[in-house]
Amino acid sequence: MVKYIYKEFKTTLNKLKYPDSWFWSRYTLNTYSGCEHACIYCDARSQRYYLEDFENEVIIKTNFDKKLDQRFKRARTLLPDVIAPGGVNDAYQPIEKKIEHTRKVFQVIAKHKFPINIATKSKLVTRDLDILKKIAADTWCTIGFSISTTNEELAKFLEPHSSSPFERLEALKIIKKKAPNIQVGTYFIPIIPFLEDDDENLEAVIKKSKDAGADFILFSPGLTMRDSQAQYFINKLKRSKYDYVVKPLLNLYKGQMHPPTDYNSSIHAKVWNLSEKYDVKVRVKRWIPSDYRKWNYKISELLLNTEYIEMLKGYANKTMMWAGLHLNNLEESILDVYERGELSKLRNFTKNIIEFVTPHLEKGKALKHKTGLDKFL
Numbered sequence: 001m002v003k004y005i006y007k008e009f010k011t012t013l014n015k016l017k018y019p020d021s022w023f024w025s026r027y028t029l030n031t032y033s034g035c036e037h038a039c040i041y042c043d044a045r046s047q048r049y050y051l052e053d054f055e056n057e058v059i060i061k062t063n064f065d066k067k068l069d070q071r072f073k074r075a076r077t078l079l080p081d082v083i084a085p086g087g088v089n090d091a092y093q094p095i096e097k098k099i100e101h102t103r104k105v106f107q108v109i110a111k112h113k114f115p116i117n118i119a120t121k122s123k124l125v126t127r128d129l130d131i132l133k134k135i136a137a138d139t140w141c142t143i144g145f146s147i148s149t150t151n152e153e154l155a156k157f158l159e160p161h162s163s164s165p166f167e168r169l170e171a172l173k174i175i176k177k178k179a180p181n182i183q184v185g186t187y188f189i190p191i192i193p194f195l196e197d198d199d200e201n202l203e204a205v206i207k208k209s210k211d212a213g214a215d216f217i218l219f220s221p222g223l224t225m226r227d228s229q230a231q232y233f234i235n236k237l238k239r240s241k242y243d244y245v246v247k248p249l250l251n252l253y254k255g256q257m258h259p260p261t262d263y264n265s266s267i268h269a270k271v272w273n274l275s276e277k278y279d280v281k282v283r284v285k286r287w288i289p290s291d292y293r294k295w296n297y298k299i300s301e302l303l304l305n306t307e308y309i310e311m312l313k314g315y316a317n318k319t320m321m322w323a324g325l326h327l328n329n330l331e332e333s334i335l336d337v338y339e340r341g342e343l344s345k346l347r348n349f350t351k352n353i354i355e356f357v358t359p360h361l362e363k364g365k366a367l368k369h370k371t372g373l374d375k376f377l
């Protein structure tokens with residue numbers, strides 16, 4: 001039995017120092033604390049979250065919609081940017097069906113025209129398509145279903161109270177059909193070693209997502225194994241029909257939080273080849289603002305996506321990654337910096353990076369001068 005606690009919190013919106021280069025979120029918010037989906041691998045069980053009984057005690061943050069509305073109204077300098085609801089909780093966990101708490105918060109987000117990126121394991125998100133379509137029409141809306149296996153029995157064991165993979169794929173189809181202006185896809189995360197990393201499952205998740213209409217599939221090999229979360233997961237496995245994976249899993253991790261690099265590289269290569277085979281994008285298309293940040297975000301997206309693809313191929317380029325991240329915090333347009341010949345003053349903009357971005361900035365400059373105002377391009 002889940003216990004529901006109503007409690008008022010002071011904060012609503014958290015701003016990240018840099019946007020997340022996978023989900024493109026700049027703000028996070030949590031309408032709930034705790035998650036009754038109770039996935040047995042959930043990182044919320046690790047000590048760093050200080051959540052005692054996160055699956056049996058769910059806190060409903062009262063007055064959240066009103067407080068968020070006030071936050072938007074009072075903060076004159078709050079620039080619109082992507083909001084990601086649900087850190088270590090699912091905004092569409094079962095109680096949401098009854099109390100429509102997240103729905104009210106999303107109405108406020110729609111009212112203030114902020115873009116949003118939702119990750120969920122619930123089909124319930126389709127209930128709010130009226131609001132989400134409006135957000136997509138006004139700014140940008142992305143929905144990703146977390147799907148890491150198409151084996152219903154395994155999914156029931158790993159994620160006991162969420163919608164089944166079949167239901168999530170059906171929900172993806174519905175969104176694609178009823179709300180074509182929403183970017184929708186699959187978050188193939190985590191890919192649990194020895195349970196979900198076999199060739200058959202990798203191909204099934206990608207093929208079925210593509211068949212359902214996924215615009216993207218984001219994937220990440222391995223599962224983070226951290227203190228009490230790792231302990232809980234291993235104990236659950238030991239008491240199940242999947243106990244045979246415990247030994248190979250422990251051998252693979254060797255007490256570390258992540259699998260070794262060569263394991264990750266082999267999964268990266270396999271999923272990358274499958275994404276090519278099924279012609280599916282492995283990145284989410286970014287929201288681009290129409291103010292002075294427009295070209296900063298475009299070039300940042302280019303740098304971060306290029307760095308990611310190079311990483312998949314085995315070439316780490318941290319300078320490019322940091323150049324892309326810092327650019328999001330530039331308080332003027334990179335086009336102005338370029339026209340002054342001062343790109344080398346930007347953080348991590350080395351000679352190679354300047355050479356790489358110059359053709360794109362030339363295009364931006366030409367468009368700007370052609371129209372005088374490039375906000376519509």
Ligand code: SF4
Nearest residue numbers: 035038039042088089
């Ligand atoms: S849905 Fe996400 S937050 Fe909720 S239990 Fe599962 S992994 Fe954790």
